[in-house]
Amino acid sequence: MSALKLAVTMLDVTTLEGADSVGKVQQMCAKAMRPLPEDSSVGPAGAVCVYPRMVKVAAKAVEGSDVNVASVATAFPSGQMRLKERLAEVRFAVGQGANEIDMVISRGQFLQGEYRAIYDEIASCKEACGEAHLKVILETGELTTYDNVRYASDIAMAAGADFIKTSTGKVPIAATLPVTLVMLQAIEDFYGETGRMVGMKPAGGISNAKLAIQYLIMVKEVLGEKWLNNQWFRFGASSLTNDLLMQIRKQETGRYQSGDYFTKD
Amino acid sequence: MIILPKTEIMNPHDFTSGDYAPATESSDHISLKKSYDLFIGGKWVKAASSFDTINPATGKVIAEVSSAGKKEVNQAVKAARNAYDGEWSSISGAERGKYLFRIARLLQERAREFAVIESMDGGKPIRESRDIDVPLAAAHFFYHAGWADKLDYAFPGKKPKPLGVVGQVIPWNFPLLMAAWKIAPALACGNTVVLKPAETTPLTALKLAELLEDAELPAGVVNIISGDGETGQALVEHSGIDKVAFTGSTAVGKSIRRAVAGTDKRYTLELGGKAANIIFEDAPINEAVEGIINGIFFNQGHVCCAGSRLFVQESIADKVIRKLKKRIGTLKVGDPLDKNTDIGAINSAEQLARIKALVNAGEKEGACIWQPEGRLPRKGNWFKPTLFTDCAQSHRIVQEEIFGPVLAIQTFRTPQEAIEKANNTPYGLSGGVWTDKGSKIFKMTTSLNAGVVWANTYNKFDPTSPFGGYKESGIGREGGLHGLSAYLNI
Numbered sequence: 001m002s003a004l005k006l007a008v009t010m011l012d013v014t015t016l017e018g019a020d021s022v023g024k025v026q027q028m029c030a031k032a033m034r035p036l037p038e039d040s041s042v043g044p045a046g047a048v049c050v051y052p053r054m055v056k057v058a059a060k061a062v063e064g065s066d067v068n069v070a071s072v073a074t075a076f077p078s079g080q081m082r083l084k085e086r087l088a089e090v091r092f093a094v095g096q097g098a099n100e101i102d103m104v105i106s107r108g109q110f111l112q113g114e115y116r117a118i119y120d121e122i123a124s125c126k127e128a129c130g131e132a133h134l135k136v137i138l139e140t141g142e143l144t145t146y147d148n149v150r151y152a153s154d155i156a157m158a159a160g161a162d163f164i165k166t167s168t169g170k171v172p173i174a175a176t177l178p179v180t181l182v183m184l185q186a187i188e189d190f191y192g193e194t195g196r197m198v199g200m201k202p203a204g205g206i207s208n209a210k211l212a213i214q215y216l217i218m219v220k221e222v223l224g225e226k227w228l229n230n231q232w233f234r235f236g237a238s239s240l241t242n243d244l245l246m247q248i249r250k251q252e253t254g255r256y257q258s259g260d261y262f263t264k265d
Numbered sequence: 266m267i268i269l270p271k272t273e274i275m276n277p278h279d280f281t282s283g284d285y286a287p288a289t290e291s292s293d294h295i296s297l298k299k300s301y302d303l304f305i306g307g308k309w310v311k312a313a314s315s316f317d318t319i320n321p322a323t324g325k326v327i328a329e330v331s332s333a334g335k336k337e338v339n340q341a342v343k344a345a346r347n348a349y350d351g352e353w354s355s356i357s358g359a360e361r362g363k364y365l366f367r368i369a370r371l372l373q374e375r376a377r378e379f380a381v382i383e384s385m386d387g388g389k390p391i392r393e394s395r396d397i398d399v400p401l402a403a404a405h406f407f408y409h410a411g412w413a414d415k416l417d418y419a420f421p422g423k424k425p426k427p428l429g430v431v432g433q434v435i436p437w438n439f440p441l442l443m444a445a446w447k448i449a450p451a452l453a454c455g456n457t458v459v460l461k462p463a464e465t466t467p468l469t470a471l472k473l474a475e476l477l478e479d480a481e482l483p484a485g486v487v488n489i490i491s492g493d494g495e496t497g498q499a500l501v502e503h504s505g506i507d508k509v510a511f512t513g514s515t516a517v518g519k520s521i522r523r524a525v526a527g528t529d530k531r532y533t534l535e536l537g538g539k540a541a542n543i544i545f546e547d548a549p550i551n552e553a554v555e556g557i558i559n560g561i562f563f564n565q566g567h568v569c570c571a572g573s574r575l576f577v578q579e580s581i582a583d584k585v586i587r588k589l590k591k592r593i594g595t596l597k598v599g600d601p602l603d604k605n606t607d608i609g610a611i612n613s614a615e616q617l618a619r620i621k622a623l624v625n626a627g628e629k630e631g632a633c634i635w636q637p638e639g640r641l642p643r644k645g646n647w648f649k650p651t652l653f654t655d656c657a658q659s660h661r662i663v664q665e666e667i668f669g670p671v672l673a674i675q676t677f678r679t680p681q682e683a684i685e686k687a688n689n690t691p692y693g694l695s696g697g698v699w700t701d702k703g704s705k706i707f708k709m710t711t712s713l714n715a716g717v718v719w720a721n722t723y724n725k726f727d728p729t730s731p732f733g734g735y736k737e738s739g740i741g742r743e744g745g746l747h748g749l750s751a752y753l754n755i
Binding site for chain 1: 595
């Protein structure tokens with residue numbers, strides 16, 4: 001139960017669709033602030049995650065709550081744009097009120113071995129973020145090997161990432177337990193060497209509570225309890241929320257409730 | 266180190282504060298009798314004396330077990346001889362294979378019961394008995410079932426013949442698995458068997474006898490007689506057996522070799538070890554740390570091939586030791602039947618005393634001891650996972666087999682130095698090498714004087730792979746074709 005409730009507070013409740021509307025974002029924000037209407041001990045979620053154009057709407061909707069506003073930026077999801085425009089997008093999102101930025105790295109350049117360029121783009125994004133937290137999406141599904149994932153994690157952390165994140169959710173292979181383990185080990189080593197804590201966000205494909213708890217166990221076993229809060233660990237997910245809520249109600253009542261009792265936003 | 270609560274606690278477990286709820290494997294479903302007799306000639310025979318078998322995690326008596334004296338050993342060997350001269354020699358290899366397949370399948374069907382009893386009687390974590398001991402035991406029966414009718418092809422042109430009656434003595438660290446390692450190849454090759462399980466862990470072998478009854482194996486083909494060292498000695502020295510197969514300590518192995526000297530008995534001995542696990546600076550360190558943990562803390566370190574000496578290249582020594590300590594801090598020591606448990610109970614009070622004595626010697630001789638925080642359960646036999654740094658090659662903890670959860674760490678600078686130190690032991694059973702560089706693996710594995718060398722992994726077992734040692738780690742191989750040939754006249 002404590003794990004389920006903890007997982008709710010770690011959610012980055014996300015909508016990243018071309019068809020996102022002001023209404024949809026507002027509804028999602030309401031849910032993030034109070035996931036279970038009848039129980040205020042559940043939630044709020046860690047953040048809402050939207051495209052830059054929706055940041056203003058989201059920021060207004062969550063104003064005064066503990067929910068952060070995260071925005072994807074840097075030509076999400078492909079990253080295929082000049083650095084200049086990508087940095088401008090970061091500044092735009094921050095200017096609109098985002099306090100967390102989820103950037104993507106240029107996987108093409110990484111795979112070509114241009115590691116220096118990856119380091120530089122992350123460092124400049126960090127600079128463009130100002131006060132906002134920077135999450136660096138490695139898109140592990142496109143990096144393909146664990147060695148690459150490990151190396152990209154090391155580069156991102158050295159360049160100043162506050163969080164490292166597995167995936168955009170826009171390619172077929174998203175977060176997996178093994179890939180997350182590699183990244184958690186990188187965080188652990190980085191912490192051992194520098195004393196700086198870096199957060200972790202697996203995203204994409206984590207759709208049920210059981211899997212979410214497996215991730216939490218892994219964080220606890222690899223990094224320890226210091227990382228077991230939404231300052232250092234987040235789930236990027238959209239459908240996970242309702243399964244967590246359903247399992248919480250099941251724990252409380254001993255029965256599964258119909259899907260109709262959980263709001264779809 | 267986290268000590269698991271031994272009883273179910275009903276208050277809610279707060280996940281964030283390091284507390285996991287107990288997940289105890291149920292033992293309601295197992296059937297154990299109050300007392301067990303000897304399984305001789307397909308019948309249960311009561312011996313004059315008996316002894317108790319104890320759950321090392323609680324100190325409680327589980328069952329009373331008959332202790333075979335000279336008379337019963339005689340009876341058992343005679344029963345095995347009769348079976349060998351009778352039905353067992355007249356049936357075809359394919360028929361023998363059918364029995365072995367049947368035994369393997371029955372073992373799979375009753376896997377849960379065997380796993381629970383193995384953990385109760387021996388103290389090993391249910392995670393290991395469930396995932397390793399029992400499945401691997403079944404795998405050995407399956408593998409050898411396949412060979413039973415193909416021996417002529419295994420050794421082309423040799424017309425292999427069985428040896429006759431085999432006397433087998435097995436240890437307490439993998440009671441059921443060792444029974445399978447011994448019985449399966451012996452039967453596949455057409456021999457009959459008298460098997461003596463270890464004094465502290467006779468139950469799964471006796472349950473196996475019940476299973477053999479259910480498999481309708483002809484009477485006398487396998488005889489299982491429990492007892493202590495004297496029973497084992499009487500069996501090994503018995504003039505009616507054609508081969509001795511022994512797994513256990515080097516000291517007993519030596520006495521067996523003396524006992525069979527001057528006779529025409531064949532013998533295979535699977536003895537002690539003091540394996541070197543060698544970690545190079547280019548190794549995948551996190552994986553290597555897992556491998557070190559698995560190498561030494563698997564089955565509380567009661568493993569002949571345990572990686573009990575760690576050689577770490579000096580450039581990464583601090584890092585590896587830091588990570589090792591952190592990882593050991595997360596190991597869970599406690600109730601063997603709890604599915605969360607990583608390290609169970611030490612098999613017997615005698616073994617615990619031996620471990621303590623050697624650990625004390627290590628401290629006295631100047632090695633630096635480290636153990637994780639946490640208290641051990643009060644009842645039963647327990648020992649914390651232990652590291653020694655600053656070890657010298659001359660320390661007893663580096664030279665002698667501890668057979669417990671104790672790791673002696675040394676550093677090295679060059680591969681040559683690692684090879685020299687690793688081979689500088691009377692044992693030669695196993696070893697491990699961790700590096701990302703393939704050429705280094707080949708160089709090391711050919712230079713290490715050990716029967717089994719694992720590269721970038723540890724404690725991997727498979728019935729197709731021969732297992733055995735050099736020097737004082739024994740003679741002969743078990744598993745694979747090499748193992749078959751040890752039960753045949755070729």
